[in-house]
């Protein structure tokens with residue numbers, strides 16, 4: 001399989017990640033991507049660099065105001081007296097009507113949904129490169145490849161059109177899907193990351209042309225807490241075009257694969273002509289985030305089911321954190337498409 005990768009991801013090396021009020025070492029480390037790349041190379045996949053698109057693919061999904069914020073905030077923040085090394089908000093607009101502020105701390109609160117998406121000096125460069133990786137993989141599929149894998153870092157599926165969150169800044173999965181829409185009337189997204197793809201759901205909430213399906217740990221007890229419930233089915237013209245399949249915390253392979261069957265049945269009914277898989281590997285039993293207990297064989301079985309759809313498919317790397325199984329699980333998943 002063709003693998004698209006940029007080493008610019010390493011410019012983003014976050015240090016802020018609040019867990020139960022304590023600032024912990026960030027789980028989303030550059031080593032994730034180097035381990036995934038090493039595993040893919042060891043498995044004889046062909047690796048190529050992304051094409052230079054600038055912010056054009058990102059601008060098809062994200063608002064101009066948000067892109068300006070991501071591009072400039074770290075530089076401007078560094079000029080503030082006593083500012084932290086990474087941009088982290090100290091207030092959010094919460095659930096009530098609000099007005100866009102001028103102060104940098106206010107803009108940070110507007111555009112960063114949580115304290116797990118710090119913005120450092122290299123965040124924009126890395127996120128932009130990841131969006132180019134996703135767009136390049138989508139273009140390879142548009143040009144005739146049956147599948148392509150976008151080794152994106154930072155990940156993207158928690159990012160909304162105007163908001164970062166959960167280690168994510170630009171929604172690479174949404175960017176790939178939108179790119180495929182250029183030639184395909186109906187595109188489906190299947191998100192198998194252990195966390196609900198809340199940003200992706202939000203972006204396509206009112207759209208009937210992009211079906212969004214997510215299998216994840218139940219948000220009643222797991223990030224992103226507020227989104228990912230089964231009753232969220234889309235809004236307006238998009239009503240019925242979002243499917244959430246939350247799983248009890250700690251679920252093993254069997255129910256996860258059964259959810260995969262339900263997801264695939266809905267995708268068949270939708271009859272798309274192209275597919276994006278939001279490929280989080282953090283549902284692994286070995287993942288430090290410990291949401292579900294999927295094995296390597298489980299990942300391969302899920303991939304085999306997805307491949308049987310026979311659709312042109314872009315795989316976009318989402319989560320999956322440092323463990324001895326990380327690279328192995330990627331190899332298992334890609335083997336499902338062999």
Ligand SMILES: [Zn+2]
Nearest residue numbers: 193195282319
């Ligand atoms: Zn995740």
